[in-house]
Amino acid sequence: MYCSSLASSSPTRADARASPLVGIVCMGTRDFFGQNYSQCVKTFCSTNDLxxxxxxxxxxxxxxxxxxxxxxxxxxxxxxxxxxxxxxxxxxxxxxxxxxxxxxxxxxxxxxxxxxxxxxxxxxxxxxxxxxxxxxxxxxxxxxxxxxxxxxxxxxxxxxxxx
Structure with a gap:
């Protein structure tokens, strides 16, 4: 599983629950484009179908x-x-x-x-x-x-x- 349920909106805690790819992409969108990291992780983790x-x-x-x-x-x-x-x-x-x-x-x-x-x-x-x-x-x-x-x-x- 690439994500588990997210109980926190903290980037550090969410990062620990997300796969490396999800974490890297969401950090990249946050750093380069000012996107919300937690929302990004939640979006990626909202499906079980890869x-x-x-x-x-x-x-x-x-x-x-x-x-x-x-x-x-x-x-x-x-x-x-x-x-x-x-x-x-x-x-x-x-x-x-x-x-x-x-x-x-x-x-x-x-x-x-x-x-x-x-x-x-x-x-x-x-x-x-x-x-x-x-x-x-x-x-x-x-x-x-x-x-x-x-x-x-x-x-x-x-x-x-x-x-």
Whole structure:
């Protein structure tokens, strides 16, 4: 079991009752995005069906990646440099692919775990291509966009460590 009943809203006590993955993800969302740790743990622990939970998380991850793509596309008209525009377009394309991978992985969770892990590696590769493009072209994104990209990264980063 990845969670037991939570009697306390204290992060320390809740952490002791949650699996390492739940604790890490909830700490990450609290630290990076100011989310409520206890509410996060309670949400994760509200189901006994791990596949259902994984599919719900993948749905949210796909929506978040899609939002990131839309934010990147909306930022393109603001960019003056052709080099930066190309990097932003590359990232928007990458996040479109990431959203599709998260959507496809929902079906794979029910069918074959190995294929789902392979898809997560593809997500990592798409994100890596985006980061390299942005850093090599010196693109600085507004906080609203970089925060969204960090959130997408959080979804797959811990998924790779705890399949």
């Amino acid at each position: 596949k259902e939970l994984a599919i719900n998380i993948l749905k949210v991850a796909a929506e978040t990646a899609k939002d990131a793509k839309e934010l990147l596309n909306s930022y393109q008209p603001v960019i003056k440099s052709c080099k930066e525009t190309k990097a932003i377009q590359q990232c928007a394309q990458s996040y479109g692919s990431i959203a599709s991978c998260f959507q496809g992985t929902q079906d794979e969770v029910n069918e074959e775990e190995t294929m789902a892990n392979y898809t997560v590696v593809r997500i990592f590769d798409d994100n890596d291509a985006c980061e390299k493009s942005m850093s090599s072209d010196g693109v600085k994104l507004p906080n609203s966009i970089s925060t969204r990209l960090q959130l997408v990264k959080l979804y797959y980063n811990h998924g790779l460590k705890y399949p």
